[in-house]
Amino acid sequence: MDERIKIAVSSPVQVGGNIMSPEQLVAIGTLIGPEGKIEITPFRQLYAEIPAHREREIAERLREAGLEVNPSGFTTKSLIACNFCKGAEEAGLDIARQIDAAVAGIPTPAPLKVGYAGCALGTSEPLLKDIGIVKMRNTFDLYAGGDPKGIKPSFARLVLTGLTEQDLVPAVLKLIDYYKEYAKGKEKFSKFVNRVSIERLFLIVSRTIR
């Protein structure tokens, strides 16, 4: 029997949120075929099981249909962004797309979720993500260590405030790089943040951008 793998399929970061067109859903169903399974994850990705030898072809055709394709498992997930209800410019659609392109699919010690909200109402729940970004008028606040799982969930805590658009991608990548370098085995990001401390992360990220 053919080896099967899982790929992560998602809609692009866009005004309106996590929307797929009927044509995109047909493309997914047609390419995956009747043998494949599709799992709806709680983090804005569909996990599709496909034959390993067709990975490249299927990924290319899904991208042609306007979808994003990333590895599943121990990676940074696609950006979990809000609906940009205040409009693309006001809510920061461009920078959210840049963050998504920079982080989605990076191999990490444990699965890592990055959340983005275009205003302080935070309807995408950024403080319940491993890394959270909130747009505050013309600057951004960066949070780390949120964990909604278990009976003792925790909110992400503020690492840096007043970040500019130019700071944002390097700051988020620095957090991910530091986690990859110093995590113990498969340590969850929230545990890692508690162990190394928010103060330490503040210093590490500050040095990168200032």
Ligand code: SF4
């Ligand atoms: S976080 Fe703000 S801009 Fe984004 S959908 Fe929610 S209310 Fe709208």
